[in-house]
Amino acid sequence: GESVGLHLPTLSVQEGDNSIINCAYSNSASDYFIWYKQESGKGPQFIIDIRSNMDKRQGQRVTVLLNKTVKHLSLQIAATQPGDSAVYFCAERGAAGNKLTFGGGTRVLVKP
Amino acid sequence: GAVVSQHPSWVICKSGTSVKIECRSLDFQATTMFWYRQFPKQSLMLMATSNEGSKATYEQGVEKDKFLINHASLTLSTLTVTSAHPEDSSFYICSARPLRRGVTQPQHFGDGTRLSIL
Numbered sequence: 001g002e003s004v005g006l007h008l009p010t011l012s013v014q015e016g017d018n019s020i021i022n023c024a025y026s027n028s029a030s031d032y033f034i035w036y037k038q039e040s041g042k043g044p045q046f047i048i049d050i051r052s053n054m055d056k057r058q059g060q061r062v063t064v065l066l067n068k069t070v071k072h073l074s075l076q077i078a079a080t081q082p083g084d085s086a087v088y089f090c091a092e093r094g095a096a097g098n099k100l101t102f103g104g105g106t107r108v109l110v111k112p
Numbered sequence: 113g114a115v116v117s118q119h120p121s122w123v124i125c126k127s128g129t130s131v132k133i134e135c136r137s138l139d140f141q142a143t144t145m146f147w148y149r150q151f152p153k154q155s156l157m158l159m160a161t162s163n164e165g166s167k168a169t170y171e172q173g174v175e176k177d178k179f180l181i182n183h184a185s186l187t188l189s190t191l192t193v194t195s196a197h198p199e200d201s202s203f204y205i206c207s208a209r210p211l212r213r214g215v216t217q218p219q220h221f222g223d224g225t226r227l228s229i230l
Contacts, residue, residue, distance in 0.1 A: 008153050034218050043118070043205045043221035044156070051216060089155060098144055098209075100219060102155045 008087060010107040019077040023090030023103045028071060030092040034100065035064060035075045037086045044089060047075070077108075085110045115139050116208050118222030125196065126230055132192045133225045135206030141186035142208035146219060147179070150203045162189040186211070196229045203227075 013019045025033070031052040036044035050057045050064045050073075057064050063076040073090050087107050091100040115138040123131055135145055143164045148156040160181055161169040168181035178200075180192040189208075193200055203226050207219040 032216055036221075041224070041226075043116075043207075043223045046114075046218050046220060049216075049218050098161060099146070099158055101158075104155050 008105050008107045010109060012109045012111060013080050015082060015110050015112050016079055019075075019080045019084070019108060021075045021077075021088050021090075021106045021108065023073040023075075023106075025071050025073060025090065025092045025101075025103070027092060027094055027101070028068075029095045030101075031095045032093040033064070033066060033073050034091045034093075035062075035073075036089045036091060037084075038089060038105075039086045047088075080108070080110050082110050082112060084108060114210055114220040116206065116220050116222040118206055118225055120225060121223060122226045122228075124228045124230065127197050128195055129229075130192055130194045131196055131227060132190055133204055133206070133227075135189045135191070135208065135222055137187045137208040137210075137220075140208075140210040143186060143211055145183060145189040145206055145208045147181065147189075147191050148205045148207065150205060150224070152203075156205065159191075193227065196227070198229045201227055201229045 034049040035047040037047050038044045048059045048062050048064050050066050055066050061078045065074045087105045089105045090103040117136045119134045145162040147159045149159050150156050158171050159174045162181045162183040164183045170176045183189040203224050205224040207221045209219045210217045
């Protein structure tokens with residue numbers, strides 16, 4: 001069932017600093033992982049993905065790290081900007097599956 | 113690229129009304145689309161997987177007769193909330209994954225439909 005009134009963990013970061021958002025995933029058989037950014041009233045926006053045969057992948061100002069040993073995924077945002085303020089979700093896909101399972105989300109607030 | 117359009121973005125209607133939401137992939141084809149539901153300050157919960165030309169696959173606890181899904185083409189899936197009641201009020205979001213052989217593709221999301229049932 002769905003819980004009501006969950007409080008999203010919040011990361012407050014100073015503009016220009018680096019942000020690190022963490023995610024623990026549950027399925028050791030998951031083979032594909034994605035980070036999404038969701039702004040208020042909008043759908044999730046793709047940021048970066050990584051396959052399970054990699055442990056690091058870099059994009060523009062973002063880096064995803066995957067530690068399969070402890071089932072941990074992180075998103076690093078360099079030089080965080082006000083436009084980075086949003087809720088960030090990690091998602092995992094089970095092996096040979098279509099479906100994504102989303103994490104609970106982290107709210108990032110960028111202070112000017 | 114990989115734009116997904118969802119319509120309408122906002123619906124308010126009376127209890128008992130049926131509401132249809134459209135999800136279109138604008139610049140790619142998708143044999144599979146997905147429908148999610150999201151409550152305030154919560155994560156996305158998958159409701160069903162929409163398969164082009166065949167029946168949708170519903171997640172446990174989602175009533176297929178309540179949430180009718182049709183995926184008649186490679187660029188369009190629709191979700192109809194039948195006889196909607198206030199407890200169906202939520203943010204409904206669709207996604208689609210580009211069809212490309214041999215390459216893992218992420219799901220791309222529409223901007224959601226906020227459904228309010230009075």
